[in-house]
Amino acid sequence: AQSVTQPDIHITVSEGASLxxxxxxxYGATPYLFWYVQSPGQGLQLLLKYFSGDxxxxxxxxxEAEFKRSQSSFNLRKPSVHWSDAAEYFCAVGVMEYGNKLxxxxxxxxxxxx
Amino acid sequence: DTGVSQDPRHxxxxxGQNVTFRCDPISEHNRLYWYRQTLGQGPEFLTxxxxxxxxxxxxxxxxxxSAERPKGSFSTLEIQRTEQGDSAMYLCxxxxxxxxxxxxxxxxxxxxxxxx
Numbered sequence: 488a489q490s491v492t493q494p495d496i497h498i499t500v501s502e503g504a505s506l507x508x509x510x511x512x513x514y515g516a517t518p519y520l521f522w523y524v525q526s527p528g529q530g531l532q533l534l535l536k537y538f539s540g541d542x543x544x545x546x547x548x549x550x551e552a553e554f555k556r557s558q559s560s561f562n563l564r565k566p567s568v569h570w571s572d573a574a575e576y577f578c579a580v581g582v583m584e585y586g587n588k589l590x591x592x593x594x595x596x597x598x599x600x601x
Numbered sequence: 602d603t604g605v606s607q608d609p610r611h612x613x614x615x616x617g618q619n620v621t622f623r624c625d626p627i628s629e630h631n632r633l634y635w636y637r638q639t640l641g642q643g644p645e646f647l648t649x650x651x652x653x654x655x656x657x658x659x660x661x662x663x664x665x666x667s668a669e670r671p672k673g674s675f676s677t678l679e680i681q682r683t684e685q686g687d688s689a690m691y692l693c694x695x696x697x698x699x700x701x702x703x704x705x706x707x708x709x710x711x712x713x714x715x716x717x
Contacts (some may be wrong), residue, residue, distance in 0.1 A: 531708040575644050591643030
């Protein structure tokens with residue numbers, strides 16, 4: 488069965504420091520991978536997506552993610568974190584056989600220290 | 602593009618009552634999804650429609666839950682005889698049909714349900 492693991496429940500970084508959020512997936516075929524961000528009480532906003540091609544994808548708000556098939560990973564990175572980046576981040580895999588429904592990880596809460 | 606719209610945003614109901622949530626997808630998106638999210642968890646898939654046809658339902662969708670998309674546009678999610686365990690945020694999302702290269706699923710702001 489498809490699954491997504493986000494090993495870190497909480498991460499705290501200082502403003503201006505670099506960030507890496509980890510995501511590992513389990514999926515039998517070529518995955519479609521997504522990162523979403525959610526502010527408290529709000530819906531999900533798409534940060535970036537990987538479908539095929541270049542394994543380093545750029546997203547909004549200065550985020551990027553790298554797909555590594557050999558490690559079944561799709562880690563999210565940002566070189567310099569801003570206080571407004573504090574939110575919860577979800578990694579998801581798209582299951583094409585079932586209408587491209589998304590299977591989400593449990594999320595990583597990012598706290599930013601000033 | 603007005604985005605995915607959900608109503609109401611918040612609902613408090615007594616146990617045993619029925620509630621209905623409405624979702625208006627992005628216009629011309631033929632796929633519509635419902636997800637449920639509880640505190641500290643990622644969203645979990647409930648069901649999806651392609652146009653008016655409901656093509657898949659999760660085991661999470663008990664017989665107290667029913668979803669419709671009568672004209673292939675807006676959708677409703679009804680929960681009958683609510684239980685405290687139904688307290689969650691119900692997220693609606695929509696997408697266009699995949700073209701073979703994948704597609705993007707856009708989410709609404711969610712409808713919070715609190716059952717007391």
